[in-house]
Amino acid sequence: MSQVEANEPTPEPVFLEVTFDGGRFASHALPVDAAEELATIQELIETVARHLYFEQNQGKKRVPKGFLVSSRLYLASSMDNCFTARLKRFSNFAKPNLFESALFDQACGIVVSALLAASLCQSLPTNFPTTAIGSLVTLGRRLDDDESLFIKKDIARARVTQETRRTLAAQYRKPLERIAIVDGEIIEFDDVNSTFQLLTKDADTIEVPFSRTDTERLLEAIKNRPIERVQIRGKMTYTATQKKMSSVDELFITEHDRALDIQKLWDRLESFEEIEGGWLDGDGVAPTGMVIAQAREVISRILADCQDIERPKTYPTPMGGIQVEWVIGNWAIDVKFSPHGDIITADATNTETLADKAAIFTQQQVNRKDATMLIEWLQSFKAVA
């Protein structure tokens, strides 16, 4: 036998099969970052095997040399379905007695049993070490909500989804982690602690750490919200009371789909700052910076949150307020921001029947963060002839 042939790894049977199912895996390809789950499985089996070794070898304080190498798993092949990874151990790289022992097979079986118990909301097997519970909860953190892992060892099978992970984390009071991409607006900025609060499209508020090098562009994103948004990929941690990003891999500033519309609104409102008292043949009061800012914030919120409401016409009023006008179906609608910024009055008239509808909103009800009440009032006219 030549030197090269002597060093070739010895083919071994499949040690474990892991199928990535659903979502991104339906295209029969595995996103590279999801492959991290295989490393988590390896770590889990190694931890359980270590525990078993000490159980079976009372008095030993260290694992034998080559233990770590023996625990390594290799992606040997994949099947042509969603994506099934066949994992093997290679005897060429391991200590013979360690490789041949049933230790790692036993550890793998215990891991699969533990995952099966977790998926059935049952207690973990008694021989599953508590030191491995953290790794067990970590498995699947890169899965999306519509994805799962199927783990098969001989005839034993178990399934991991975000739902089974949540149940397991709650049962053993462990924080749940996910690698996630979130997108939203910055609503609060804490320069002292280097964190900001991100408001997502689902109305979740997430605490996110940031690096000093990102301070300037994050401050710009706050100033330009809702035109500028932030997209972050990182490790999310969920506890009973909080959702926060514990570390950030990537951070991007992105533009809202309606950035152009919102910018045109801002440009129009900015032009009102040039209006002087005595406009309109000497009788007009100039709108204040406060009412211009209020109109800008509220209308921007409406345009950002509601794709089907068009950019309105905007005008200064002789009393120093701002009037915003829409036509929705047969309804002609005026929304007035009072000069003092305390109330918003809304009036609508049906151009065919001359029927009227009116509403009044306070600053607490309709503002930069939440214009839902005014949006719902406007959208009600889409349904009514």
Next chain:
Amino acid sequence: MMLSDIPGAQVSLWEDALPPTATTPANPAHALLDFEQLPEKQREKLGRVFKAKALARGRLYPPPNPPSPADVSPAS
């Protein structure tokens, strides 16, 4: 705007022909609707209806640009 958009609207109509300016042509059809006699809420209501109907109708005068006549090539 057209007065007939709101039958029975209690507004006065005044002719107010506009002379040409440096940037706009003469508009002999220009007129004024006088809302002054009405309460403020009524003025606002009629104003928004007249405007919405006018916007939906589009400009009547001066009429939109007529299509260009077909080019006639000079006889070679």
